[in-house]
Amino acid sequence: MKLKQLEGLLGSLQQFSNPKVELEQYPTGPHIASRLLYMAENTFGGISGKVVADFGCGCGTLGIASALLGAEHVIGIDVDSQSLEIASKNAADLELDIDFIWCDIKNLGWRDQSVNTVVMNPPFGTRKKGSDMEFLSIALKVASGAVYSLHKTTTRDLRFDVPQLYKFHKKKEVDIAVDLWRFVP
Amino acid sequence: MRLLTHNMLSCNIKGVSNGFPLRLEAEKWVEKEVELNADFLRGIFPKIEWKALAGAARAIGYDQLPDEADASMLDSDDFLRRFHHALLELHVEEGALVCPETGRRFPINKGIPNMLLHEDEV
Numbered sequence: 001m002k003l004k005q006l007e008g009l010l011g012s013l014q015q016f017s018n019p020k021v022e023l024e025q026y027p028t029g030p031h032i033a034s035r036l037l038y039m040a041e042n043t044f045g046g047i048s049g050k051v052v053a054d055f056g057c058g059c060g061t062l063g064i065a066s067a068l069l070g071a072e073h074v075i076g077i078d079v080d081s082q083s084l085e086i087a088s089k090n091a092a093d094l095e096l097d098i099d100f101i102w103c104d105i106k107n108l109g110w111r112d113q114s115v116n117t118v119v120m121n122p123p124f125g126t127r128k129k130g131s132d133m134e135f136l137s138i139a140l141k142v143a144s145g146a147v148y149s150l151h152k153t154t155t156r157d158l159r160f161d162v163p164q165l166y167k168f169h170k171k172k173e174v175d176i177a178v179d180l181w182r183f184v185p
Numbered sequence: 186m187r188l189l190t191h192n193m194l195s196c197n198i199k200g201v202s203n204g205f206p207l208r209l210e211a212e213k214w215v216e217k218e219v220e221l222n223a224d225f226l227r228g229i230f231p232k233i234e235w236k237a238l239a240g241a242a243r244a245i246g247y248d249q250l251p252d253e254a255d256a257s258m259l260d261s262d263d264f265l266r267r268f269h270h271a272l273l274e275l276h277v278e279e280g281a282l283v284c285p286e287t288g289r290r291f292p293i294n295k296g297i298p299n300m301l302l303h304e305d306e307v
Contacts (some may be wrong), residue, residue, distance in 0.1 A: 109197030
């Protein structure tokens with residue numbers, strides 16, 4: 001699948017209707033999601049034919065992108081049932097089989113190294129300090145191959161668009177610079 | 186929820202020493218055909234807890250898996266087909282996952298298991 005095609009499909013997904021501030025919910029934009037997955041697959045072969053988990057999957061963007069790039073089995077995990085409902089519908093609309101689990105990531109009982117790859121855009125820790133590190137430490141236990149994760153940092157190449165979802169954003173669109181990290185456990 | 190996912194999940198309630206495997210109660214399930222990928226099956230076989238897979242398959246009424254399996258069986262197309270079918274083509278839509286130690290039920294609705302823990306369980 002061409003990058004542009006992947007980006008287009010991801011752009012058609014339904015996103016949060018009422019994003020919850022305390023969970024730091026915001027969509028992973030199609031631009032960044034498609035490039036994250038494309039890189040994971042084309043440079044590292046971490047997606048096609050593999051078991052992929054999307055931690056904090058929200059409306060399912062990263063997990064769906066994984067399935068579109070040929071992951072054999074995709075699992076999306078989120079603590080919010082409304083997001084999972086949207087994610088399920090998004091997957092069904094594209095005729096993709098993705099397993100979703102409703103739970104808090106830090107309470108999930110998961111056999112070590114049972115998935116090949118974890119992809120995630122975790123909460124950045126602006127509301128609940130340390131969230132992103134919590135996600136990361138769990139991801140590193142669960143993945144046998146690699147973890148691809150977005151984390152807030154100073155200016156880099158990959159930029160992240162956050163449209164005015166929450167009332168306290170003064171500007172119409174705020175760019176938050178993020179890094180895409182690849183961790184190998 | 187596929188049985189591959191079931192094979193990875195355990196009960197993480199505080200104090201539980203062996204929460205795996207969760208017992209599967211399947212009230213509603215569907216079969217969805219998907220292409221068999223032999224390389225994938227051979228690669229994932231060592232990670233699968235076989236008894237848990239066979240037990241879960243039986244709970245859904247699929248008893249075509251041997252009670253035990255070893256890697257040499259992966260040479261057989263017939264075995265691969267059954268392994269593939271149980272692992273990836275059976276989807277539990279409604280039911281529950283039950284902790285083997287505490288009996289706590291984690292309901293499955295629309296294919297999604299609710300593994301949220303109560304405050305006193307963490």
